[in-house]
Amino acid sequence: MANGTIAMTDLPVPKAEKSFFEQSTNKHSGILSWLLTTDHKRIGLMYMFGIISFFLVGAIIGLLMRLELLSPGGKIFSAQTYNSLFTLHGVIMIFLFIIPGIPAIFGNFFLPIQIGARDVAFPRLNLLSWYVYIVGAILALTSLFLPGGPIDTGWTFYIPYSVRSGSNVSLAIFAAFILGFSSILTGINFVTTTHRLRAPGMSFFKMPLFVWATYATAWIQIIATPVIAITILLVIIERAFGVGIFDPALGGDPVLYQHMFWIYSHPAVYIMILPAMGVVSEIIPTFARRTIFGYKQIAYSSLAIAFIGYLVWGHHMFSSGQSDTSNWIFSLLTFLVALPSGVKIFNWVATMYKGSIDPQPPFLWVMSFIVLFSIGGLTGLVLGALATDIHLTDTYFVVAHFHYVMFGGTGTIFIAAFHYWFPKMFGKMYNLKFAKIAVVTYFIGFNMLYFPKFIMGYLGMPRRYYDYLPMYTPYQRISTYGSWILVSTLFFIVGYFIHAYFRGKKATSNPWGGVTLEWHIPSPPPVENFKVIPVITHDPYDFSQLKEMKDE
Amino acid sequence: MEANNKEQHIGYGTYILVWLSLLVFTSITVTVAGVNLGRYTLFIALLIAAIKSGLVINIFMHIKFDEPIFKVFIALSGFTLFIVFILTFFDILYR
Numbered sequence: 001m002a003n004g005t006i007a008m009t010d011l012p013v014p015k016a017e018k019s020f021f022e023q024s025t026n027k028h029s030g031i032l033s034w035l036l037t038t039d040h041k042r043i044g045l046m047y048m049f050g051i052i053s054f055f056l057v058g059a060i061i062g063l064l065m066r067l068e069l070l071s072p073g074g075k076i077f078s079a080q081t082y083n084s085l086f087t088l089h090g091v092i093m094i095f096l097f098i099i100p101g102i103p104a105i106f107g108n109f110f111l112p113i114q115i116g117a118r119d120v121a122f123p124r125l126n127l128l129s130w131y132v133y134i135v136g137a138i139l140a141l142t143s144l145f146l147p148g149g150p151i152d153t154g155w156t157f158y159i160p161y162s163v164r165s166g167s168n169v170s171l172a173i174f175a176a177f178i179l180g181f182s183s184i185l186t187g188i189n190f191v192t193t194t195h196r197l198r199a200p201g202m203s204f205f206k207m208p209l210f211v212w213a214t215y216a217t218a219w220i221q222i223i224a225t226p227v228i229a230i231t232i233l234l235v236i237i238e239r240a241f242g243v244g245i246f247d248p249a250l251g252g253d254p255v256l257y258q259h260m261f262w263i264y265s266h267p268a269v270y271i272m273i274l275p276a277m278g279v280v281s282e283i284i285p286t287f288a289r290r291t292i293f294g295y296k297q298i299a300y301s302s303l304a305i306a307f308i309g310y311l312v313w314g315h316h317m318f319s320s321g322q323s324d325t326s327n328w329i330f331s332l333l334t335f336l337v338a339l340p341s342g343v344k345i346f347n348w349v350a351t352m353y354k355g356s357i358d359p360q361p362p363f364l365w366v367m368s369f370i371v372l373f374s375i376g377g378l379t380g381l382v383l384g385a386l387a388t389d390i391h392l393t394d395t396y397f398v399v400a401h402f403h404y405v406m407f408g409g410t411g412t413i414f415i416a417a418f419h420y421w422f423p424k425m426f427g428k429m430y431n432l433k434f435a436k437i438a439v440v441t442y443f444i445g446f447n448m449l450y451f452p453k454f455i456m457g458y459l460g461m462p463r464r465y466y467d468y469l470p471m472y473t474p475y476q477r478i479s480t481y482g483s484w485i486l487v488s489t490l491f492f493i494v495g496y497f498i499h500a501y502f503r504g505k506k507a508t509s510n511p512w513g514g515v516t517l518e519w520h521i522p523s524p525p526p527v528e529n530f531k532v533i534p535v536i537t538h539d540p541y542d543f544s545q546l547k548e549m550k551d552e
Numbered sequence: 553m554e555a556n557n558k559e560q561h562i563g564y565g566t567y568i569l570v571w572l573s574l575l576v577f578t579s580i581t582v583t584v585a586g587v588n589l590g591r592y593t594l595f596i597a598l599l600i601a602a603i604k605s606g607l608v609i610n611i612f613m614h615i616k617f618d619e620p621i622f623k624v625f626i627a628l629s630g631f632t633l634f635i636v637f638i639l640t641f642f643d644i645l646y647r
């Protein structure tokens with residue numbers, strides 16, 4: 001199997017090339033040709049349906065919470081309902097949207113193409129990981145309707161409440177356990193694919209940076225996810241048998257739970273952000289028409305982030321009662337992890353410097369990302385400093401911070417990636433004017449929704465409360481108005497993409513003038529991506545290729 | 553699976569031997585848990601666990617006979633785990 005692609009080069013290729021939409025990889029047609037497919041592109045699209053649906057559900061729950069907070073007095077939901085709402089919102093957004101988001105859709109679709117392969121290393125395992133994702137999602141949904149009611153612990157499932165709560169904690173976290181396996185399987189597939197299936201000439205340092213980022217992410221998925229799996233099992237055992245591992249009433253250590261939870265969940269924030277950074281490193285050179293500045297530094301900084309990401313989890317626990325020694329060590333390490341991220345931001349900006357910038361929608365989305373993510377990252381340092389964190393922990397400041405990094409960072413790039421690759425994936429072009437309007441309303445809505453939360457947090461508004469003192473009313477109002485603008489923008493975006501799919505103009509194979517391998521093949525790509533496996537001679541962002549590509 | 557796998561060199565005897573030693577280590581762990589060794593309890597339990605996983609990884613998972621790249625990967629993962637332990641102990645020991 002190892003060098004399969006090379007051996008396959010001389011297979012006969014059908015004359016008229018059909019796209020992967022028209023040609024099935026199995027003997028079925030219609031829905032079964034999708035549900036049983038082993039084509040990495042189709043699997044990527046199947047993930048897309050799942051992930052986007054959950055994203056919209058999560059967004060609507062967010063909208064409902066904001067509605068409750070429109071005025072003080074707690075009129076719409078009971079406190080208990082609000083507890084379940086923020087838990088569901090958190091669980092959906094984290095485990096079903098943002099962790100799988102970019103790797104499962106765009107990694108599946110583009111990683112093999114960008115390294116010149118016909119598929120991932122284990123296509124059937126790839127399909128299995130989609131089913132595992134769906135099973136996990138179904139279990140999570142089931143837990144909502146069983147007696148006991150929806151889980152109400154917050155997405156962090158902290159002990160001791162998660163042992164005491166009468167809601168369906170065990171089934172809901174078991175769903176997260178299952179989802180973890182999907183993540184691990186995808187990670188194994190990507191690592192193997194990157195090592196084994198690169199086209200001839202594609203050395204590690206000729207790989208596009210999206211591949212580097214997805215590769216580094218895959219390692220985190222493999223190494224970190226088992227930790228959350230064990231932790232979840234221990235909580236379930238604790239609930240069922242009262243063993244006393246975590247439960248303080250039985251002699252257990254609740255802080256140990258927080259350690260184990262964050263040993264996974266901090267690296268998980270890099271599972272969320274690294275692939276997004278990879279997408280940024282693709283989009284900026286394409287629209288600045290310039291090779292990326294500091295290719296190797298960006299590649300290495302992905303690995304550095306992946307590694308240092310394991311060393312900082314204790315910054316979530318400054319007020320948990322862990323030792324003072326841990327507190328200062330973790331605070332110090334947290335400041336270190338800002339360095340490789342800084343390298344990236346610097347290199348992106350340096351790439352644009354003196355480039356000939358073409359401000360198409362994907363590029364504009366990236367600009368919005370740079371602002372939002374920088375706000376998120378820098379406020380992270382405020383929380384990483386011991387003295388300020390004690391004041392701000394468990395307030396809206398934290399809520400604002402993580403929405404800026406996860407949503408403003410990864411979420412924005414998730415949308416940017418669609419604007420960049422949609423024409424390649426579906427062979428259709430969307431309305432560029434709509435897309436430009438959407439960037440602006442998104443940016444306004446986003447900052448209205450979350451910026452006031454920084455101020456409220458600073459003033460002392462705690463997170464996870466369904467009601468508040470009247471002094472916060474003006475800020476809460478602005479925030480809720482922002483949520484209306486933001487969520488309508490999201491639906492607007494989905495709307496113009498659906499419209500483009502059915503009614504859009506046909507897209508050419510290279511609408512933006514990109515040079516990585518996906519722009520060398522037709523839109524949408526044929527089933528096996530390449531007629532002939534390419535031999536790589538250029539650097540990934542060598543724009544002198546554009547001339548030769550005209551004749552392809 | 554493939555030709556470069558030298559696994560044929562280990563016979564059933566080795567497997568059974570490894571299995572027996574795993575059982576022995578397990579019973580040591582269980583016995584030691586009943587003896588009060590103070591702060592060494594944890595250390596000994598971790599040491600035994602490390603030896604056991606070393607055996608499983610090398611023999612049962614054939615890593616000993618596989619390409620070096622797999623050893624590098626496993627060593628890196630093990631190293632990460634080791635650092636995670638050290639950092640956790642900064643809490644446990646100084647609390």
Ligand code: HEM
Binds near residue numbers: 058089093097464
């Ligand atoms: C679409 C618009 C969104 C709105 C209106 C929204 C709104 C909210 C609100 C009101 C809360 C509860 C704050 C509190 O009372 O403590 C919350 C919590 C949270 N949100 Fe969002 N959010 C949105 C999108 C996202 C996205 C995209 C993500 C992740 C990528 C996300 C992740 C979270 C998490 C992890 C929590 C914490 C849940 C917990 O406390 O357990 N949200 N959000």
Ligand SMILES: [Cu+2]
Binds near residue numbers: 265266269313315316
């Ligand atoms: Cu963290």
